[in-house]
Amino acid sequence: MLDDPELRQLSVAVVPLAGGEFYHFGTSAEMISSTVRLQNVVSDQRQIMHHDRKPHPSIFVQNAVTRVAFSSENADLWIENSCIGARWTLTSRHVLTGIPENDWQIALQPGQCVDIAPIGEDRYVVRTYHIDDRFDGDEQQRKQFPVLKYEEIEAYLHSSLITHHSSLLLSAEEISSQANLARLFSLREAFRRQNWSALARNWEHSVFYQLDLDDASRDFKRYQIPMPEPLPEGAPLMTRIHDAMFRGDGDLAFGLLRQGLTGQVLAQPQNPRCAAYQDQIVWSRSPVRIDIAGGWTDTPPYCLLEGGNVVNLAIELNGQPPLQAYVKPCREPKIILRSIDLGATEVVETYEELMQFARVGWPFSIPKAALALAGFVPQFSADRYTSLRQQLEAFGCGIELTLLSAVPAGSGLGTSSILASTVLGGISDFCSLAWDKNEIGRRTLVLEQLLTTGGGWQDQFGGVLGGVKLLQTTGGFEQAPLVRWLPTEVYTQPEYRACHLLYYTGITRTAKHILAEIVRRMFLNNRDQLLLLRQMKEHAMEMYDAIQRQDFVQMGRLVRTTWEQNQMLDSGTNPDAVRRLSDLVDDLCLGYKLPGAGGGGYLYMVAKDPEAAARIRQILTENRPNANARFVEMSLSPTGLQISRS
Numbered sequence: 001m002l003d004d005p006e007l008r009q010l011s012v013a014v015v016p017l018a019g020g021e022f023y024h025f026g027t028s029a030e031m032i033s034s035t036v037r038l039q040n041v042v043s044d045q046r047q048i049m050h051h052d053r054k055p056h057p058s059i060f061v062q063n064a065v066t067r068v069a070f071s072s073e074n075a076d077l078w079i080e081n082s083c084i085g086a087r088w089t090l091t092s093r094h095v096l097t098g099i100p101e102n103d104w105q106i107a108l109q110p111g112q113c114v115d116i117a118p119i120g121e122d123r124y125v126v127r128t129y130h131i132d133d134r135f136d137g138d139e140q141q142r143k144q145f146p147v148l149k150y151e152e153i154e155a156y157l158h159s160s161l162i163t164h165h166s167s168l169l170l171s172a173e174e175i176s177s178q179a180n181l182a183r184l185f186s187l188r189e190a191f192r193r194q195n196w197s198a199l200a201r202n203w204e205h206s207v208f209y210q211l212d213l214d215d216a217s218r219d220f221k222r223y224q225i226p227m228p229e230p231l232p233e234g235a236p237l238m239t240r241i242h243d244a245m246f247r248g249d250g251d252l253a254f255g256l257l258r259q260g261l262t263g264q265v266l267a268q269p270q271n272p273r274c275a276a277y278q279d280q281i282v283w284s285r286s287p288v289r290i291d292i293a294g295g296w297t298d299t300p301p302y303c304l305l306e307g308g309n310v311v312n313l314a315i316e317l318n319g320q321p322p323l324q325a326y327v328k329p330c331r332e333p334k335i336i337l338r339s340i341d342l343g344a345t346e347v348v349e350t351y352e353e354l355m356q357f358a359r360v361g362w363p364f365s366i367p368k369a370a371l372a373l374a375g376f377v378p379q380f381s382a383d384r385y386t387s388l389r390q391q392l393e394a395f396g397c398g399i400e401l402t403l404l405s406a407v408p409a410g411s412g413l414g415t416s417s418i419l420a421s422t423v424l425g426g427i428s429d430f431c432s433l434a435w436d437k438n439e440i441g442r443r444t445l446v447l448e449q450l451l452t453t454g455g456g457w458q459d460q461f462g463g464v465l466g467g468v469k470l471l472q473t474t475g476g477f478e479q480a481p482l483v484r485w486l487p488t489e490v491y492t493q494p495e496y497r498a499c500h501l502l503y504y505t506g507i508t509r510t511a512k513h514i515l516a517e518i519v520r521r522m523f524l525n526n527r528d529q530l531l532l533l534r535q536m537k538e539h540a541m542e543m544y545d546a547i548q549r550q551d552f553v554q555m556g557r558l559v560r561t562t563w564e565q566n567q568m569l570d571s572g573t574n575p576d577a578v579r580r581l582s583d584l585v586d587d588l589c590l591g592y593k594l595p596g597a598g599g600g601g602y603l604y605m606v607a608k609d610p611e612a613a614a615r616i617r618q619i620l621t622e623n624r625p626n627a628n629a630r631f632v633e634m635s636l637s638p639t640g641l642q643i644s645r646s
Contacts, residue, residue, distance in 0.1 A: 028095045028113060028131045032058060032076050063191050065101070076131075081188050093131045100124070100187060104154040114157065117175055118183035123147050125170050125179070126156055135172050143169040237477075241301065245523035253523055257300055258449040260477045265446045269382040270375030272431035274329065274396040281328045281646040284426030285321040287314040287637035288413035289462025290502075290595045290604050292555075293562050294540030296569060297533050298458045298473060298481075302522045306533075307474040309540035310458035311547070313491065314466045314637040315413075315502075321637065322406035323415065323463070325367075325423045327430040330398030333389045335371065337364040338402040351377055351388050358451060366416070367401050369450045370423045373443050374431055399430070408628070410508040412596030417459030420444045421641060425464075429643050437464050437641060438480065445479070459596070466640035470544045486544065490552045491636045499552075499607040503620055506628035507577050507600035518570055529569065536565050556590025556606035563593035573598025577625060584619050588612040602632070 023034040036058045055072045061079045067086040070077075075092045082099035084090070089107040098116040108114075115127040127145045129135070147168040148156055170178065235243075237260045244253040276282060291312040298308030316322070330336055335348040344363045348354050355377055357368035375381040376391065385391040392398050403423070407415045421444045428435040435443065444460040461471055461481055468491065470484040490496050521529045539561060546554040566573045573594065574582075581603065582592055589612070592605040607613035617631060624630075 027134060028078075029076075029093070031095070032060065032078050032093075035060060063188060063195060065191055065194050081191055083191070095131060098184070098187070100150065101190075102154070104157065106154070106157055116153070117179040118187070119147050119170075119178055119180060121180070121183075123149060124153060125175050126153055127172070127175065128157070140172050143171045143174070145170050145172070145175065238301070238304065241523065245520070250520060250523075254519075260304075261300070261449050262446045264478070265373065265443060266379065270373070270380055270431075270433060271382040272375045272395060272433060274430070275432040276327075276329055276430050276645070278329050278397070279646075281326055282426050282430045282643065283324070283326055283646070284422045284429070284641070284643045285324040286418050286422040286425075286463045286641045287316045287321050287466070287639075288323065288407060288411070288415060288418055289314055289459065290413065290634075291458055291462065292559050292593070292604075293543035294536055295458060295562070295566070295596070296518065297537045297540070298471065298479075299519060299522070301519070302530075302533055303473055303475070303479060304477060305475050306537075307472065308458075309537045309544075310462075310471045311469070311486075311540050311543045312458055312462040312471070313468045314463050314640050315634045316637045317406065317502075318633050319635065320406070321642070323419045323422045324404040324406075325419075325426040326402040326404075327426045328400050329396075330400040332398050333392035334398045335376075335388075335392070336398070336400040337367050338400070339363050340402060340404040341406065349388065354388060365451055366420045366447070367403065367423050369447045370420060370427055371399070371401075372450070373424070373447060374427045374433060401427075408504065408508070408601075410599075410601050411504075412594050412598065412601030414459035414462055414596060417444055417448060418463035420447045421460040421464045425641050425643050429645075440464060440641070442480075463637075464641040466638045467636065468547060470540065484544070486547045487550055488636055488638075489550045490547060490555050495610070496552050497635075498610045498613050499556075500634060501605040501607060501613055501616060502632050502634040503581075503603045503605065504628065504630050504632055505578060505581060505600060505603055506624075506626040506630075507575070517572075532565065532568055536562075536569075539565065553590060556608075558591065559593055559604075559606050560589075560591030563591065566593065566598055570598075575599060578603065581620065581623075581625060584623055585616045588616050588619075 023038060024030040025034055039057065055070050056075050056077075058075050059070055059077045061077075063081050064079045065083045066079060068084055068088050068090060070090075073092065074090055076094075077090065077092070078095045078097075080097045082096050083101045084096060084099065085103045085106075087103065087105040091108060091110045093111045094108055095113040095115070097114075099114060100116065111131045113129050113131050115129075116124050117127075119125045125145050125147050133139075146156065147170060233240075237256060241253050241256045241260075244250075244256060289312045291310060294308065294310040295312075297303065297306075298310050302308070335354065337346045337348065338344070342363050346364050348368070354368050354371060356362075357365045357372065359365055371377075372380055376388065378384065381391070383391075383394075385394065401423070403419070405415060405419055407413060409415075421440050424435065424440050424443055424447070425437075427433070428440065441461045441464055444464075458471055461483070465483060468486040468488055470486065471481040472484070473479045473481050491500060518529070522533075539558070543555065543558045543562075546558055563574075578594060578598075578600065585592075585605065588607060590606045590608055592603060594600070595602055595604055605616060607616055620629075620631070
């Protein structure tokens with residue numbers, strides 16, 4: 001024995017594995033039974049409903065073309081890299097591997113198995129056995145499996161289950177060493193291509209939602225498989241969305257998504273009527289929001305399929321609701337739009353000018369789209385007018401709408417969505433539309449689709465509805481959130497209030513770019529992202545439970561977990577400039593995160609205690625990353641959206 005100094009430095013430890021289990025895969029039968037056990041474990045954890053996809057949970061088909069119809073009587077089947085033709089008769093306990101394309105008429109009794117491997121340039125070795133055969137000892141060396149031409153295989157399978165006959169026989173060991181691996185690999189690739197092609201022609205949601213369409217799309221290019229014809233307009237909308245994204249047509253996919261989300265609103269035309277006196281002002285104002293768990297799970301298309309769970313809180317900044325809108329009558333039949341914070345003004349006198357709202361970053365995109373949804377463009381109006389001027393004359397006055405956003409752009413506090421809700425709320429009151437907070441939130445989603453910014457559901461509801469709450473939605477285009485309000489003690493009690501810190505980093509970013517990439521992966525059913533989103537939904541329930549128990553420490557730690565999940569979803573949410581800031585105070589915080597899509601804006605921190613909070617303030621004040629970085633006082637808003645009149 002050689003003395004190896006490096007080996008001598010290694011140590012050995014026996015570690016008990018809590019809850020560990022052993023799964024046997026030593027025999028063909030155990031391969032199926034152990035996979036069933038593992039499948040049941042995964043099914044419990046991830047809620048995968050196997051019976052929705054196969055008639056018996058012990059049917060496993062991998063990279064195969066099966067033209068037979070399975071039934072609940074077909075139990076314990078393993079079919080891999082094989083073609084099972086329409087004239088096969090299967091029962092139970094079969095392992096079928098390597099069977100080439102065929103139209104054979106084969107009837108198998110329970111327990112009968114077939115494995116075929118290519119030999120040489122044009123022959124096949126056919127191994128027929130019983131599922132309980134062990135092939136150990138001398139059995140592994142015994143020459144018993146015939147090498148046949150393709151056209152001889154069907155006849156052999158009819159007789160081989162009774163007797164073995166052939167001029168050339170191989171042992172199980174020889175099959176492993178003599179199989180033509182190039183032909184075997186080619187057969188597997190051929191089945192793989194057929195499977196992708198078949199799946200592309202059958203855009204069933206129950207199948208495709210378990211696949212990674214990004215992989216499928218790459219394989220179509222890699223193997224030069226002709227793309228199937230586009231789906232007809234009569235196909236289900238979500239199916240057409242998947243089809244468009246699979247083809248790489250993101251614009252069409254997002255357009256179809258907007259169609260689904262806006263369809264119901266378009267079917268409900270509005271009839272605005274002025275409800276204000278000539279000297280009256282409607283004042284609408286809202287807090288912003290911080291999402292602390294479950295963000296992104298409420299974003300289409302994921303929420304349309306599985307629903308979302310989001311925990312967030314409505315906050316005021318420096319003692320005031322920072323998003324405000326003022327609506328008042330104007331003597332002239334025109335619309336005057338003003339922005340106090342941007343110092344901008346625009347006068348709108350035609351439908352064409354009012355419909356120019358699909359420009360991201362344009363100062364008045366939001367109020368224009370809000371007025372359109374209120375019925376001031378023909379598509380959304382219950383009445384018909386020849387011009388905007390004529391409609392405003394019938395309305396009784398022009399409209400002067402002034403905005404104030406006391407939040408820097410790219411804040412991550414849901415500013416765009418909540419400002420849209422604030423404007424919609426003021427317009428609803430001014431125009432006698434009687435939209436409640438739920439309807440305002442729903443129309444905000446539609447407004448964001450009109451702006452082509454996408455977005456989720458939690459942003460507007462996070463500010464429109466006050467306090468701390470869990471928002472839950474179920475699948476489907478009609479996303480009506482169930483609201484579960486939570487106690488506020490971990491935010492309002494004196495010993496905790498000082499521990500919640502909000503710091504404006506002065507680092508700007510555009511959420512649309514982060515959003516677009518994450519949503520693209522949702523459309524393509526990226527399996528890693530889907531699993532992470534499911535974990536984030538569960539994590540939101542853990543946060544809900546911690547706040548319900550008024551467990552401040554656990555709440556803060558879960559905020560840290562939320563931030564880790566957001567970075568796993570997209571690393572761009574935590575750029576180096578932000579990381580350098582958080583590293584300065586990491587050991588003083590239970591948790592922290594950038595609200596919203598991340599990348600910049602505000603940094604929300606949960607200090608370990610008031611002394612740690614004071615230390616954080618000192619450190620970040622002394623280490624400002626730029627001239628705009630600063631602390632902003634935050635306080636919980638119990639009211640959410642408020643609307644009043646002068």
